[in-house]
Amino acid sequence: MAETDYRITRRAVLEGGAATCLFLASGLPVGAQSASATVATARVTTPIARIPMTLRINATEHALELDPRTTLLDTLRNHLGLTGSKKGCDHGQCGACTVLVNGRRINSCLALSAQHEGDEVTTIEGLADGNQLHPVQAAFVAHDGFQCGYCTPGQICSAVGMLEEVRAGWPSHASADVAAAAAALTEAEIRERMSGNICRCAAYPNIVAAIRDAAEEV
Incomplete structure (x- = not known):
């Protein structure tokens, strides 16, 4: 009986690799691909x-x-x-x-x-009353509380809401006494309470100054 040769040749490795790549590239069977394409088309074309x-x-x-x-x-x-x-x-x-x-x-x-x-x-x-700026808006202008101005509308709206929270006695993580009726609006308090508003120009010192001034008017 002749002995079977089980040695792996370089040609066999290359042919096997090419066949595997073709199989992976083909993805799903043709029938499954058609069904998947139909579902995807339906999802895209069905209006909400x-x-x-x-x-x-x-x-x-x-x-x-x-x-x-x-x-x-x-x-x-x-x-x-x-x-x-x-x-x-x-x-x-x-x-x-x-x-x-x-x-x-x-x-x-x-x-x-x-x-x-x-x-x-x-x-x-x-926020403004006709041509009369809201005190927070006016303070931002007076203190140059902006540079590029992109974040400024959000900063101002946030400051207006934050000042109402202070008046209502809401504490923050910077509050020394969370049971106090109203927190002193220190720089640390302002920075903590406004921390959700990012200024990529880093105009924070002027923003803080504007808010401290506006707090006395609203």
Whole structure:
């Protein structure tokens, strides 16, 4: 009986490798590929039903029909033309999109518009009284509390909300006495309470000074 030769040749290795690459590149069987493509096409082409909603922005009501996934920030910027609120990180980390909802500051990039029917939403455009700037806005101008200005609308809205929190007696991690009726608005308090708003130009000293001055007027 002849002895079988089980030695592996270089040619066999190359042929086997080429066959494996072709198999991996082919992916799913043809039938499965067709089904997968059909599902993907259906997902892309099926429209999401818009829903009617009424939002009260800067004391004005707006009747809209929106994709239920639309964020409050995108509604303000893309549907109402209120571009003062900026899209920075779009992940709730920089604070450039901060607005006030019923007097409390929120990141509008993380909020769905559908959540806020019936709420009073105030953006940077709604803070001034006609030609009279809000005290926080005026203080930012007086102290040059900005450089490029991109974060400024969020900084100002956040400062307005923060000052209301201080008046309400809310403590912060910098508060020496969390049971005190009202915290002293020290530099450490301001920096801690405004830490959710990032200024990439690093205008923080002027921002702090502006807020301390505005606190005496609002």
